Amino acid sequence: MSTAPLPAAADGVGVSVRGLRHRYRTSGDELVVLHGIDLDVMVGGYVALTGPSGAGKSTLLSLLGGLEPLQEGSVDVGGRDLASLRGDELAVYRRETVGFVFQHYGLVPVLSALENVELSLALSGADRRARRSRAGSLLDAVGLGDRMEHRPAALSGGERQRVAIARAMANDPRLLLADEPTGNLDEDAAAQVLDLLESIRADRGCTLVVVTHNRSVAARAERRLRLDAGRWVA
Amino acid sequence: MRWADALRLALESATRRFGRTALTVLAVTLASALLVGLSTIVATANSRVFNQVSKGGPITAIRVAAARANPGQLETDDFRLGPPLRIDDQTLSGIAALPGVEAVAPVLDLDVLAVPPPEAGLREPIFDRMVGVDLRDAGQLPVTVLAGRLPAAGLSNETAVTLSYLDKLGLTADDPSVVLGTRVSFAHPQVIQTSSGPDYRGRWVWATIVGVVAQDAAPGMFLVSIEQTEADRAWALGGTGDANFEPLPESPYSAAIVVARSLGEVRGVRKSINDLGYATSAPEQLIANVQRYLKVVDIVLGAIGLIALIIAALGITNAMLAQVRERRREIGVLKAIGARDRDVLRVFLLEAGFVGALGGGAGTVFGVAIAAAVGAVVNGYLTQQGLQGITLSVPLAIVLAGVFGATALALVAGVLPARRAARLPAREAVGGA
Numbered sequence: 001m002s003t004a005p006l007p008a009a010a011d012g013v014g015v016s017v018r019g020l021r022h023r024y025r026t027s028g029d030e031l032v033v034l035h036g037i038d039l040d041v042m043v044g045g046y047v048a049l050t051g052p053s054g055a056g057k058s059t060l061l062s063l064l065g066g067l068e069p070l071q072e073g074s075v076d077v078g079g080r081d082l083a084s085l086r087g088d089e090l091a092v093y094r095r096e097t098v099g100f101v102f103q104h105y106g107l108v109p110v111l112s113a114l115e116n117v118e119l120s121l122a123l124s125g126a127d128r129r130a131r132r133s134r135a136g137s138l139l140d141a142v143g144l145g146d147r148m149e150h151r152p153a154a155l156s157g158g159e160r161q162r163v164a165i166a167r168a169m170a171n172d173p174r175l176l177l178a179d180e181p182t183g184n185l186d187e188d189a190a191a192q193v194l195d196l197l198e199s200i201r202a203d204r205g206c207t208l209v210v211v212t213h214n215r216s217v218a219a220r221a222e223r224r225l226r227l228d229a230g231r232w233v234a
Numbered sequence: 235m236r237w238a239d240a241l242r243l244a245l246e247s248a249t250r251r252f253g254r255t256a257l258t259v260l261a262v263t264l265a266s267a268l269l270v271g272l273s274t275i276v277a278t279a280n281s282r283v284f285n286q287v288s289k290g291g292p293i294t295a296i297r298v299a300a301a302r303a304n305p306g307q308l309e310t311d312d313f314r315l316g317p318p319l320r321i322d323d324q325t326l327s328g329i330a331a332l333p334g335v336e337a338v339a340p341v342l343d344l345d346v347l348a349v350p351p352p353e354a355g356l357r358e359p360i361f362d363r364m365v366g367v368d369l370r371d372a373g374q375l376p377v378t379v380l381a382g383r384l385p386a387a388g389l390s391n392e393t394a395v396t397l398s399y400l401d402k403l404g405l406t407a408d409d410p411s412v413v414l415g416t417r418v419s420f421a422h423p424q425v426i427q428t429s430s431g432p433d434y435r436g437r438w439v440w441a442t443i444v445g446v447v448a449q450d451a452a453p454g455m456f457l458v459s460i461e462q463t464e465a466d467r468a469w470a471l472g473g474t475g476d477a478n479f480e481p482l483p484e485s486p487y488s489a490a491i492v493v494a495r496s497l498g499e500v501r502g503v504r505k506s507i508n509d510l511g512y513a514t515s516a517p518e519q520l521i522a523n524v525q526r527y528l529k530v531v532d533i534v535l536g537a538i539g540l541i542a543l544i545i546a547a548l549g550i551t552n553a554m555l556a557q558v559r560e561r562r563r564e565i566g567v568l569k570a571i572g573a574r575d576r577d578v579l580r581v582f583l584l585e586a587g588f589v590g591a592l593g594g595g596a597g598t599v600f601g602v603a604i605a606a607a608v609g610a611v612v613n614g615y616l617t618q619q620g621l622q623g624i625t626l627s628v629p630l631a632i633v634l635a636g637v638f639g640a641t642a643l644a645l646v647a648g649v650l651p652a653r654r655a656a657r658l659p660a661r662e663a664v665g666g667a
Contacts, residue, residue, distance in 0.1 A: 058664045067570055067660040088574050094660065095572025106567035106663060108243075110250040122239040123572040167571065179664055 012044035012207035013078030020073035048221035099173030103180035114148040120170035138166040158189025244584035265546035266597020269539025270636040274605035294494040300485040303513040334499035341489040343452040363454030366463025381410040382445035394445035410446035422466040424473035547647035554651035566662025582652035590644020598636030
């Protein structure tokens, strides 16, 4: 895989979580998924969150990424209290501060690789020429310069995930959140994706939080934290 | 997100689910086609019915007879004729000055003896009336050309005939053009009193039949330029007349056609003319009744089309709700990468609008085509019956309603699914705990 350097660099952000408690209501019952947890991630840190299914990993990632409002406790990302953000403010936070990488890639099937990356830039109002140029550079950087016009269905799993990473990087995020980024990939493709995420972190200094079931993936992180039933375990 | 980007995403999304989108568009197309087709047919029928009532002339035409009005004239559409009352140019000027009057056209009809060409095989001459009208302003007259054309204004050697002439010749109305180009000789009577009683003389002229018409200017099967009947009147006045069989045509004009500015002014104009003493005739009651019936038909057919459109709109809502259910994760991802609620709302509304506009546009074209096809069938039938065909009437309002109405309805139908999509939490992108 040949890659070009990623354009522009952004500093990471520190993350501070205090007393985070979260629950879901399902058919009248209340299910507590996070029991007042604390977490600190330093600027530019690399943390792997592990644990069994239902442990609360994805919920924690959602809360860090502003995908849903906080119920109890506080989350501070780069000095910004997420509890104070609502509606459009959360959308702006997600767009400007966070980059998401999902296990299912989350690509829009009808758009080409280039258009998928452009979509992220379109949401921030970039004009067509500028975003096309930047999306092209990002795809070059993840080694997909020759697959830009391909739709997701014509790409392998690893290639799709690299498109997703390019899209996540479109707005220079300071916090990169990856939810099982290698969950659907074979060993080689998984290694390539992790190499890419780590090189981005190294080049750009962004903070990286990865949720994974895979011990070998977790082993590559600087710090490994294990959640079980909404609590940290040793 | 910019509108252009939202539109592009909406179009991509609509075309991605081609089968579902095509079916939804088809439903809107059929509903719009039904609405536009029925409305066009109703509009054409309206125009046809009023055309028939007015014999092709203005629907606001009032006929004025050279006779006094009997009591109760205004209570009926028909003439209630009293004793003769002269109509001359001064009378016409007076009527033209009445409020609500748009135009006044004189009519002079006289007795005539007509002899068709020998090849027509008619042994007896025809005794009928010759109707002279001002052909310079034929648009204001209740005259419809069925074949050929109207006689040229001012010429005395051209005439148009009604279908009654074809009947006299034993011809059917299937092809009225067979009489075009044939000649007919006219004799206009002059009566002179002699010692042995009244003596009849004829002034003979011939004319070429240039058209077949339906006309309601005055009773008579020969329509000519008024200059011709004026010459004939002068000839008749050269004699003494016969009070019993051929009285002198004392009045310069035997009738007048008065055109009111609008249907609403017909009543007032008619009353004003009545106040001048003249008997009048206008299809007021008939038009009012026809309008009432057509309105009912309009409402019923419009409602059928509207119900079809509403059903199509419900189809759009249903299809889009299904899409929202299927695309929860995609919508979540859109939000995760920074889309606001209103961005998502915009994409879904544009998608609904696209389906509506496409279906509405196609439906309008299809609807007009259906109406044209129906019109062609009806025209075929009317021609077979020897009647004048119809001209398709497609009001701009119907076309606009077909396209923009369907789009607006689709947008309304898209509100619920779009709001539901916009309110989906960004967390849908992740799933699991």
